[in-house]
Amino acid sequence: MNNASAELKRISDQITTCQQCPLGRMRTKAVAGEGPPDAEIMLIGEGPGYHEDRQGRPFVGQSGKLLEHLLATIGLTREQVFITNVIKCRPPSNRDPLPQEIEACTPYLHRQIDLISPLLIVTLGRFSMAQFFPASARITRIHGQPLRQEGRIIMPMFHPAAALRNPQWQSAMKQDFARIPALLEEARRERAVQDAAEQEPDDMEQLSFF
Numbered sequence: 001m002n003n004a005s006a007e008l009k010r011i012s013d014q015i016t017t018c019q020q021c022p023l024g025r026m027r028t029k030a031v032a033g034e035g036p037p038d039a040e041i042m043l044i045g046e047g048p049g050y051h052e053d054r055q056g057r058p059f060v061g062q063s064g065k066l067l068e069h070l071l072a073t074i075g076l077t078r079e080q081v082f083i084t085n086v087i088k089c090r091p092p093s094n095r096d097p098l099p100q101e102i103e104a105c106t107p108y109l110h111r112q113i114d115l116i117s118p119l120l121i122v123t124l125g126r127f128s129m130a131q132f133f134p135a136s137a138r139i140t141r142i143h144g145q146p147l148r149q150e151g152r153i154i155m156p157m158f159h160p161a162a163a164l165r166n167p168q169w170q171s172a173m174k175q176d177f178a179r180i181p182a183l184l185e186e187a188r189r190e191r192a193v194q195d196a197a198e199q200e201p202d203d204m205e206q207l208s209f210f
């Protein structure tokens with residue numbers, strides 16, 4: 001196991017036994033997230049629902065089916081992306097996560113982001129969007145409008161559960177997903193330029209030997 005996989009596993013083990021907020025006592029299983037440690041794309045939902053809580057895996061219910069369908073429209077499978085949530089334990093009756101639950105849980109999410117270092121983050125729904133966008137941002141206005149932040153692209157989208165409730169949002173989600181391949185290509189180019197710039201001082205030092 002390489003370093004990133006080992007560290008991701010450590011985070012997942014910590015999540016499994018976490019008691020940082022009261023949801024820790026209510027869960028069946030915590031849902032740390034899953035996917036390749038070097039995934040280029042990370043999808044971040046809100047929190048586990050009933051089925052996720054039972055299985056300990058993200059997006060395995062109806063929302064997951066829609067997500068898999070949307071990924072397939074751009075030639076991707078769920079195994080190729082890292083899928084996680086803002087909070088890792090299910091709130092009772094699927095209520096919205098409370099601010100103190102989000103505060104207790106997000107250090108795990110940020111450690112996952114740092115380790116995986118995805119080129120593109122897709123936020124699914126308003127709680128995920130709020131991790132990256134100002135509190136005044138409204139999903140109905142900004143979905144599909146990418147933001148560049150810390151060397152990566154953040155793409156805000158509707159939550160699949162919201163799109164299941166409001167079928168007119170499904171075509172918006174499909175259009176937003178259709179932009180992913182080109183955005184990913186852009187992010188790859190930008191990361192390559194950034195990596196080259198970081199290399200340059202060393203190259204210059206080496207050249208000065210000759």
Ligand code: URA
Pocket residue numbers: 045046047048049052057058059060061063085161
């Ligand atoms: N909704 C979410 O936000 N996350 C899941 O994992 C499942 C449903």
